[in-house]
Amino acid sequence: MTILIEQSALVSQVEQKDLQKNKNELVLDGGFTVPKVLTSDAFVAPEINSFGQTFRDYDAESERQKTVEEFYRLQHINQTYDFVKRMREEYEKLDKAEMSIWECCELLNEVVDESDPDLDEPQIQHLLQSAEAIRKDYPDEDWLHLTALIHDLGKVLTLPKFGELPQWAVVGDTFPLGCAFDKANVHNKYFKENADYNNPAYNTKNGIYSEGCGLDNVMISWGHDDYMYMVAKENGTTLPSAGLFIIRYHSFYPLHKEGAYTHLMNAEDKENLKWLHVFNKYDLYSKSKVLVDVEAVKPYYISLIEKVSPCISLFPCQAEMVKLAIFEFKSIQDLEAAL
Numbered sequence: 001m002t003i004l005i006e007q008s009a010l011v012s013q014v015e016q017k018d019l020q021k022n023k024n025e026l027v028l029d030g031g032f033t034v035p036k037v038l039t040s041d042a043f044v045a046p047e048i049n050s051f052g053q054t055f056r057d058y059d060a061e062s063e064r065q066k067t068v069e070e071f072y073r074l075q076h077i078n079q080t081y082d083f084v085k086r087m088r089e090e091y092e093k094l095d096k097a098e099m100s101i102w103e104c105c106e107l108l109n110e111v112v113d114e115s116d117p118d119l120d121e122p123q124i125q126h127l128l129q130s131a132e133a134i135r136k137d138y139p140d141e142d143w144l145h146l147t148a149l150i151h152d153l154g155k156v157l158t159l160p161k162f163g164e165l166p167q168w169a170v171v172g173d174t175f176p177l178g179c180a181f182d183k184a185n186v187h188n189k190y191f192k193e194n195a196d197y198n199n200p201a202y203n204t205k206n207g208i209y210s211e212g213c214g215l216d217n218v219m220i221s222w223g224h225d226d227y228m229y230m231v232a233k234e235n236g237t238t239l240p241s242a243g244l245f246i247i248r249y250h251s252f253y254p255l256h257k258e259g260a261y262t263h264l265m266n267a268e269d270k271e272n273l274k275w276l277h278v279f280n281k282y283d284l285y286s287k288s289k290v291l292v293d294v295e296a297v298k299p300y301y302i303s304l305i306e307k308v309s310p311c312i313s314l315f316p317c318q319a320e321m322v323k324l325a326i327f328e329f330k331s332i333q334d335l336e337a338a339l
């Protein structure tokens, strides 16, 4: 996906020095500032989710609780250092299929995320709910709208055409491998059954890493975050590094919400984390049973996509997909026909 972000998106904010004292403004170390526009239409984060619980309550009795806990049991047992290494190698191959970003969004009509206690709607709704929410408060930051729109696109990995990976290999919070599992991870008791748990090379605070090594050097559990980051990089994206950081680490709740594993971050990670904190509010609290009218907002997102990227290359992992990948697919229909 080639995403061209107008330089002015960030630079123009420098001129807004007179707003710098406004507490609704994000001030970055580089001197860039991004005002949050407060209008009567501002996004208001709800206190409870659609199931009557507080958000991200993994123990509250609800219709989702058992499914979600079983998801984390499987995720914590199966995501090992070796597994992540294998998945990265598999997806780093340049085999590709092409489709438009919007076509890819529509595929998420078929995906419901089993790890999520707050939402059981098709994921296309989540993409649009989060993008619409962030758009309300940051109307001029189109790179943020786009980041929200694509941040969970990697969940297509659960679909047959993309390898039909089990949910534990695609969704849920992420965590590092190669160092000790932190208690800040939800349902962390299931790590005891992970093959890495008793490996002395991996079960100390730093494990195979050194303090401040930077998250880029850390093996994080495999899923839609890292996959989408890879897709964006391979497609030569020009999204700002904060956008890429959001895509890559938005599920790393133990770090961005609980402050665990922060000793692995470097200075650039710390800078980008500010943006992830901004983004997280819209990612989490926009989850709702009040659905976005897809057809009504489609023209805006199509124009946004056209502005930045007409098509996106995705990396399938199944053997038959790899064979087919020597062709360039212009649309999902072509892909289906070839299958």
Ligand SMILES: O[C@H]1[C@H](O)[C@@H](O)[C@H](O)[C@@H](O)[C@H]1O
Residues within 6 Å of the ligand: 113, 115, 116, 117, 152, 171, 172, 173, 174, 250, 251, 252, 253
């Ligand atoms: O259940 C959710 C969902 O899978 C999100 O897409 C992910 O980013 C979150 O971290 C996770 O808690």
Ligand SMILES: [Fe+2]
Residues within 6 Å of the ligand: 151, 152, 224, 250, 251
């Ligand atoms: Fe996500």
Ligand SMILES: [Fe+2]
Residues within 6 Å of the ligand: 126, 130, 151, 152, 283
């Ligand atoms: Fe999300």
